[in-house]
Amino acid sequence: MNLDDFDVLSFDCYGTLIDWEAGILEVLRAWAQEAGSELSDDELLTAYGPNEAGAQRDSPAALYPRILAEAFVRTGDTLGISVSADWADKLGASVPDWPAFADSADALASLAQRYKLVILSNVHRDGFAGSNRRLGVQFDAIVTAEDVGAYKPADNHFDAIDGVLDRLGVPRSRLLHVAQSLFHDHVPAKRHGLASVWIDRRHDRPGWGATPEPSEEYSFDMRFPSMAAFATAAREAHPDA
Known part of the structure; x- marks a missing residue:
């Protein structure tokens, strides 16, 4: 070509x-540390990726901050660690900081x-x-x-x-x-x-x-x-x- x-x-x-991985990790890492989790960055990202894709597929008209928040909640469910509304909103609002x-x-x-x-x-x-x-x-x-x-x-x-x-x-x-x-x-x-x-x-x-x-x-x-x-x-x- x-x-x-x-x-x-x-x-x-x-x-x-x-x-975007650095931006997402900035929030996920702090959340995991607060929960006392020792999950690695790769483990956090690997859990997160399919959940964002799933949220986008399920709610195609939702704005991206809502997708991020929902993906975070789903990631918490995947990992067995609760995600509060404050944490979900923090990721949703983080895009301009990436x-x-x-x-x-x-x-x-x-x-x-x-x-x-x-x-x-x-x-x-x-x-x-x-x-x-x-x-x-x-x-x-x-x-x-x-x-x-x-x-x-x-x-x-x-x-x-x-x-x-x-x-x-x-x-x-x-x-x-x-x-x-x-x-x-x-x-x-x-x-x-x-x-x-x-x-x-x-x-x-x-x-x-x-x-x-x-x-x-x-x-x-x-x-x-x-x-x-x-x-x-x-x-x-x-x-x-």
Whole structure:
């Protein structure tokens, strides 16, 4: 695949640009410690991931803070540790505090010189606004779960991208999807026939973390360990940009 063949990059945000595992763990770790639990970070994330996906599947129209709170309660049930309403609300309100990966802002600034940038995110508008301040670029379009009434890996975000491309005046063949989550993004991208890049943020760690293991067919056309590596490859594909 030649990165010069694309004009628009659509991004997952949480897990790809924003370190959602670090943000979630900030709350889960404190809750577990208060309960006297010695569960490891990986054990907490592994318990949490399927519960968030389940909450999203069961309540596709709910705003993301509600999803986070419900997923936390379900995680507590899974682990046999009670989650109070205060703890659930704390996780629900935490999205704007989640840190960006160290390379995200610079990589996006570089990519913006060569491509139009679009967000396809499993979050609400207000939550993404807080995260966007950490990313430092103006996206050409933003599609959230709040906008489409569903959470990836449902098809709604990828159905909505056609309208975005029409407004940008770019054919679908010139769109490249960029994401960390095989489960949330590369499965539906394959269903929709989109080229995609896997940003393998967990390349140096075992397991799936907070992202469920995909049970459906997926594919990706290129794989990079970081946004920095992807941006470098894009610069090399556009030497005159």
